[in-house]
Amino acid sequence: MTTRKKSARKKASSKLQLASAEKPSPVLELVLTRFRLLAMQRLGWLEKLWSEEGAPSAKAGISRDEIEGHLADRDSPESESAWLQGGESSRRYRASLAGIEKAIAADQSSRLARLVNVFGLSTEESDLLQACVAVALDPALARVCAYLQDHTGRAYVTEDLAARLFGYGRSGIWSPESPLFRWELVSTKDIGPGEPRALACDPYIRDWLAERHTVDESLVGIGRVQEPKSPLRSWPVDESVEFINRTIYAESADRLRFVITGARGSGRRTLAATIAATAGLPLLVIDADRVDDQTWPRVFLRAQRQAYLERRAVAWMGESLARRLWPEVPFFPLQFVLCEAGHEPPPISDLIERNLKMPGLVIAEREHLWREHIPGAKKWPKEDLVFLAQSYRVHVGDIADAARSRVVNSEEAIKRVRVSARSRLGNLAQLLECPFDWDDLVVPDVLKETLKDIVFEARARGAFWEEENNRRTFPQGRGLMALMSGPPGTGKTMAAQVIAASLQHDLFRIDLSSIVSKYVGETSQNLERILSRAAEIDAVLLFDEADALFSKRVTEVRDAQDKFANTDAAYLLQAIESFPGIAILATNQKNNIDPAFIRRLRFVIDFEKPNVAQRLEIWTKVTERLTGTERVEAMREDLRSLAESVEATGAQIKFAVLGAIFIAKRAGKILSITHVLRGLERELAKEGRALGSRDRKRMLVDGE
Secondary structure, X not given: OOOOOHHHHHHHHHHOOOOOOOOOOHHXXXXXXXXXXXXXXXXXXXXXXXXXXXXXXXXXXXXXXXXXXXXXXXXXXXXXXXXXXXXXXXXXXXXXXXXXXXXXXXXXXXXXXXXXXXXXXXXXXXXXXXXXXHHHHOOOHHHHXXXXXXXXXXXXXXXXXXXXXXXXXXXXXXXXXXXXXXXXXEEEEOOOOOOOOXXXXXXXXXXXXXXXXXXXXXXXXXXXXXXXOOOOOOOOHHHHHHHHHHHHHHOOOOOEEEEXXXXXXXXXXXXXXXXXXXXXXXXXXXXHHHOOOXXXXXXXXXXXXXXXXXXXXXXXXXXXXXXXXXXXXXXXXXXXEEEOOOOOOOOOOOOEEEEEEOOOOOHHHHHHXXXXXOHHHHHOOXXXXXXXXXXXXXXXXXXXXXXXXXXXXHHHHHHHHHHXXXXXXXXXXXXXXXXXXXXXXXXXXXXXXXXXXXXXXXXXXXXXXXXXHHHHHOOOOOOEEEEEEOOOOOOHHHHHHHHHHXXXXXXXXXXXXXOOOOOOOHHHHHHHXXXXXXXXXXXXXXXXXXXXXXXXXXXXXXXXXXXXXXXHHHHHHHHHHHOOOEEEEEEOOHHHEOHHHHHOOOEEEEOXXXXXXXXXXXXXXXXXXXXXXXXXXXXXXXXXXXXXXXXXXXXXXXXXXXXXXXXXXXXXXXXXXXXXXXXXXXXXXXXXXXXXXXXXXXXXXXXX
């Protein structure tokens, strides 16, 4: 659609004089003025041509003179250049342009100069960027673009327009591989068939050049600046910075990536920020798990672009990094990856990579951090603070989280760190309640003393393994492992619950169905995921039916399946030996467990079915707890007779009493031995047993 009418010309000319709403920096003022002067020159030339063509006819928007002008190539770049050089009306523009362009070329300190230098823009690329920046800073100039292109629908910069303004010929000379487009400094948009692409300066680039503090739209909600803090003495800050200086600066290496592994809350972000700050750079942390696969390349590019412009190191975090390839982008020289062990990213060729493992806090550091983060902790009883520091191998983040929760004493602090730790295992394990104490556990005294040995060692092991000589003597095998074997219902799970309750730790039962896999290598990988996460928290792991996981290896390898099964077993053996935490293996079939596992366990405990005295104690305790002392006294002789006559495990007794209570409730009667016998028969039937008629008659009493 033609715009060449007298009134339209006057309006367009007036638009050239408008200033932007916000006053840009001095160099951007020069860019705006340059664009306006170039546009005025182009407008003068077009005015000359249009005056020669005459007014359009009444019947058509295109005159014959206009067509003849195009065929005669009157608007050739050469003709325009000659007119600009010799035309009297353009002389004033030429003088002003020369001074402005000289000032822009001499600029070495502005953000525009920095952008041109960072991304290696040529003179032609810088000119195109300046045209897009001018229109972005002063949107009124978009109408000027439409007028100069003789098309009301082209209110934007095009490559053809830029080529004519800057004297590069009839059409665009910029390659799609130009840094302008690869780094998305200038965006392109297809308008329609036969229409030139619309060019626009990226909003973040516009704001950055104008020194407005904004965040790239693609990084909103997924990235933030991480502030450095005073590092702990065990953190490898100095050696890491020395490595940066030696590789990036001294050896002029292109790219360096630190991979920092550690549990959530271990201080990975703070360590990365401290290393970067010591090296003279702030740190931008981006959560890759909040980025879908489709937008990942664009987010990666935008993060690197912002890093170059703002001179920020970039840290990436999230489990998705383990499966994602880094796009082929010249990324900022200093990068960090923050992940858990076993979730490291794929390697990159021609990249210097340095791996750091977050060091655990020693007892003294934990005690200091509790006092530092929670002012009230200084007034806590000394023994409470010592117990907290010794018993819970918390991270910096755990203590900070407890401080944010406004804990007021050590008991609340313990609850908070336990709740925080539970989320780390996710659905890999089941949290078990631990309502029992030592009085509830009816086992031989020797066995109970062994269980108490486990508790004592669990409490004392933290300080013990901080001693250098002890660690040197035992480079592996520092974990506390116990095997509990025996028939079902003999108290193995209850013993684990009592141990966890005594330690004030959570007890997690590992679901073997989520570990054991028919596929080669998956069993060992699943166990590694659990152990790596559990190693960072203070909890007791219970592997029920452990023989299914730690079975004997095949001595005669007949096929590939036997070979891979032995490989899995060897890996499990190594993983258990390296596990630094507390684990209890429970089994009904001890003979099926690989002897190599048993040799590496700290405790091996056999649970037997209870004897007569133990059965009576269990009958009495369970019945009293569920029905009260009065009912137990009334049934004491019957319970004694039952304990002497029928072999039963603790679990069978407990469920027999529970069943009896509901049988009595249904009959509307007080609990009696008759109801107990019916409940017991149910439990015995599960293993194909039944009460003898003689025993039943001898134990029954009148007066149900």
